[in-house]
Amino acid sequence: MGIPVLDWLRLRRSGPATVKRLRRECADRLAAFDIPADGDIHRFCAQVAARLGRDIDLIPMALRSTDPTGVWLSTRAGDYIVYESQTSTPHQEHIIAHELGHLLCGHIGDNLDGTALDLLFPDIDPTVLLARQNYSAVEEREAEVMAGVILAHLARARRTTRTAPEDIARVHRSLGQVYSTPE
Numbered sequence: 001m002g003i004p005v006l007d008w009l010r011l012r013r014s015g016p017a018t019v020k021r022l023r024r025e026c027a028d029r030l031a032a033f034d035i036p037a038d039g040d041i042h043r044f045c046a047q048v049a050a051r052l053g054r055d056i057d058l059i060p061m062a063l064r065s066t067d068p069t070g071v072w073l074s075t076r077a078g079d080y081i082v083y084e085s086q087t088s089t090p091h092q093e094h095i096i097a098h099e100l101g102h103l104l105c106g107h108i109g110d111n112l113d114g115t116a117l118d119l120l121f122p123d124i125d126p127t128v129l130l131a132r133q134n135y136s137a138v139e140e141r142e143a144e145v146m147a148g149v150i151l152a153h154l155a156r157a158r159r160t161t162r163t164a165p166e167d168i169a170r171v172h173r174s175l176g177q178v179y180s181t182p183e
Contacts, residue, residue, distance in 0.1 A: 022141070022142065022145045023145055023148075026101075026105075026142070026145050026146040026148075026149040027149050029104055029105065029146070030104070030146070030149055030153065032051070033047060033048055033051055034047050035153045035154060035156075035157050036157065037157055037160075038157065038158065039153075039154040039156070039157035039158030039159075040154075041093045041096050041097065041150075041154060042058060044150070044154060045058055045081070045096065045100060048100065048104070049078075049079075054078050054079055056079045056080075056103075057078060057079070057081070058081050058083065058096060059080055059081065059082045060083060060084075060085035060092070061083070061084070062084070062085050062086050063082075063084050063086075069083065069084040069087070069095050070082060070083040070084065070095035070096070070098060070099045071099065072099040072100075072102050072103055074103075081099045081100065081103075083095040083099070093151065093154075094147060097146070097148075097150040097154075098143050098144060098146075098147040099143075100146075100147070100150065101142070101143035101144070101145075101146030101147045101150065102139070102143045104146055105139070105142050105143060105146055107139045107143065
């Protein structure tokens with residue numbers, strides 16, 4: 001769903017201490033979970049699901065331009081994160097991280113109406129789903145900051161995973177030139 005630009009600007013204007021505090025709180029929440037070494041958001045969701053003892057299913061779906069780009073639905077059996085399939089991978093990861101942010105922050109929104117659920121899940125009885133949407137501006141900010149913290153940790157893991165072998169190979173090549181014996 002994303003945070004409206006004006007709300008984000010208001011948060012920024014509320015002072016760096018507020019943003020810093022919110023980032024710290026989100027980082028503290030995230031510390032309870034392992035970040036996968038390869039920085040894969042799907043693996044991260046699986047780890048969160050295992051830690052929470054609930055399934056988290058990620059569902060890519062081609063959504064209409066009038067639909068939200070992502071939604072988190074919760075049932076008694078597990079959680080579902082529906083995200084726009086017709087967008088870039090980084091945008092998909094951001095949508096997933098944002099919706100996961102709502103879950104990790106314990107947000108509870110109003111129920112989606114039956115029509116919206118019918119469109120998203122035509123084979124599921126809408127009364128079975130406990131939908132999470134219509135969050136307050138504060139909850140949207142918190143989910144957006146949590147998404148940023150999640151994505152930063154995943155990106156850091158990816159950089160470490162990718163650069164370590166490349167750096168090691170470069171060092172080996174350099175040392176090989178210095179310490180090689182002439183034939």
